[in-house]
Amino acid sequence: MRKLLLILVLVILTPELFGDELVLKTGKKYKGTISRASNGKLSIKTREATLSFPESRISLKLLKFTPPKADEQKKIAELLKNKKYSEAQKIFEKWEKRYRDLPTPWFEKALHGLGLCLANSGNSASAAVHFKKLLETCPNTKFKNDAEFWIMESQLTGTIGPEQEKKMKDLLADPKTSERIRAKTCQGLASYYESNKKYEEALEQYASILVLYGDQEELQENAKKKCAELFEKIGRTNEAAFYRKQMGI
Secondary structure: OHHHHHHHHHHHHOHHHHOEEEEEOOOOEEEEEEEEOOOOOEEEEOOOOEEEEOHHHEOHHHOEOOOOOHHHHHHHHHHHHOOOHHHHHHHHHHHHHHHOOOOOHHHHHHHHHHHHHHHHOOOHHHHHHHHHHHHHHOOOOOOHHHHHHHHHHHHHOOOOOHHHHHHHHHHHHOOOOOHHHHHHHHHHHHHHHHHOOOHHHHHHHHHHHHHHOOOOHHHHHHHHHHHHHHHHHOOOHHHHHHHHHHOOO
């Protein structure tokens, strides 16, 4: 009787310990806390012991993970809505540690959330690390376009060279690339060509932003300004005046 009461108390006090479920292909079930072992296997900490299994022995579709608490999920949504990224980052860090390298949407959300918070806090390089891992571990993630956008953003903050130029051209050639990424890629190529004094090529990319991506308001304004400046540099003052007029100057 005492043993039964002790088990009930443990379950009440530590529900997260027994919330996950791991099912082997043999049908054997284990309840506890699932984690990724250092050898790559999936481990589950039960009341009796910690067991590890290769994924080939596990029914991955039947894995069950305890989700973050409902009030925590609500709080993170409010923090992101109010752009309180430093506070949200702390919660996402907690989620990333709990679900690290596990086949669960919560790890996917943690990586995306961390990247988003870091990117919006001005730390694009660290954000890119999380977004790259997101694309590596979850290639079909619903956050793919967002991840690719911020990775591109981080690349544009550094020195752009021939290797980055090729990557950007490949993105434009890929029909799966979103329009948001295409517009940002055109800006990256334009900046690269401008820095190398290839003004005609730069103008072509800025013009692409103006003609093809009218919904990207921030990039549109920058493209108009750049067109005015570059046309002035190559001595085409009429075109420069046209774009200044477009800007209300």
